[in-house]
Amino acid sequence: MLTPSDLGALLLTFKVASIATLLMLLLGTPLAWWLARTRSAWKGIINAVVALPLVLPPTVLGFYLLVLMGPAGAVGKITTWLGLGTLPFTFAGLVIASVLYSLPFVVQPLQASFAAIGEQPLEAAATLRASPLDTFFSVVVPLAKPGFMTAAILGFAHTVGEFGVVLMVGGNIPDKTRVVSVQIYNHVEALEYSEAHWLAGCLLLFSFSVLLVLYTVLKTHPVAHPLK
């Protein structure tokens, strides 16, 4: 059965993933919109930076974040100056690391669905007196709804599954930074295989359900044909 500390880890994991997903949607939407439409020379560089966590070992990303957010790092100095202390081994630090780690899983589906909408509905809205911002909320968001759902699900699920980054910047502090993946690692280290089984089973079921939703409900064609 799940122990109280397992439940604590599960709760914490979902808390981190929920907050991170919200932040990723807030950050990722304008970023994906810009990437989908810009002809700037910066597009390639920004695309590459956003996609980096897809190929980078999580420990590498975690290591740099640890250094940056630490007392001697640039971010660490700023947060200390602001009176916030340093971020590693805190809940906030964990959320920030999660956002950076899972951002491509949010930006890429959004970018693809924005690109698929094309210019035409935007031009139609403009000739019907809608300002660009109005057009975004009344035309782009509804047309990109499957993209938003895919982005939210993938971003959330990927954050739940992170391990390497957490270990580097979050450590293993109960109810603060000890998420499920770390808890499973702890169980295995202590040769508590049956406890590990319960938690691992939970994550397996969760991950499978997420993918099932993506492939059946959203049909893996996250972008509907925007024009008829």
Next chain:
Amino acid sequence: MTTIQARFQLDYGDFKLDVDLKLPGTGITVLFGHSGSGKTTLLRCIAGLQRAPQGKLEINGRVWQDSERGLFLPTHKRPLGYVFQEANLFSHLTVWDNLHYGLKRIKQNPGTVKLEHAVELLGIGHLMERMPERLSGGERQRVAIARALALNPEILLMDEPLASLDFKRKQEILPFLSRLHQQLDIPVLYVTHSQQEVAQLADTLVILEDGRALASGPLSETQSRLDVPLAQDREAATVWQATIAEHEADYHLTRVAFAGGSLSLPAVDAKIGTPLRVQIYARDVSIALEAPTATSILNVLPATITGIADGRDGQSVVQAQVGNQALLAHITRKSALMLGLQIGMAVYVQIKGTSILN
């Protein structure tokens, strides 16, 4: 009378647009040209969907763009209606919501009178609950036209609204456009490459080629210009606006009056005074020096020759004035020489056939 003044210059390297047009503030002005002639770019510049670096646009005395003053009104602030080649309906909204999308966003709400009128005119009342994907191509385009008209725009811009439709759908929509023509009190700029649509709809014709306006003016005047390739075309024709003057039931004929004369046509089922368009193909017109006394051709009219040019394949293109109307005739070069045709000569034109357009 209100007018439209549009001057645009833009340079995309392989394509340049350089036009300076003054267009009437009423009726349908057709921007005619082949693909790549710049007609759609011109329309998009007028809508503000594209921004010409050099340009001045004035509509109804209001300046929409003046590059010298750095003034450019964004599209959503221009009181226009725009109909795209593809209907471009919002696929996430029903027909009703599509029709109300613009209405919700204008400050001086014209009420729903304009919309109701447009819905009735275009016959789409039964489609309100449908999603766009469940409409035929013709229905979609009719909804798009109504959506643009609902806003009570000061000008209606239409970019090849029939081009993506098959022949049957085109025939389905053209009557609506003709009705629109009679009932609408705002200027319409209509882009097309179809001579049929020019003949059926245009009051004013602008011919574009390689980003320049070759000719611009009232329809029959522009159609009959000898310096425009259209006059050489095998399908060259002039369209006269006429009204029904008299029915000759015994002969199954109708007489129609035009500015400066009249024509006999096969019986038209419409009231006296009804306006209609008569198209006369240049290949159906022949020329005689004296009034023929014995001929089966009913429409023999006195005319004055106003221009002669070489046509293709041994033909001459003759431009003549009949009453106040311009007319084109395609005759053989040999005939033109034998008759000794010259500008200013008084002749008779014999019109072998006509077609009624609406």
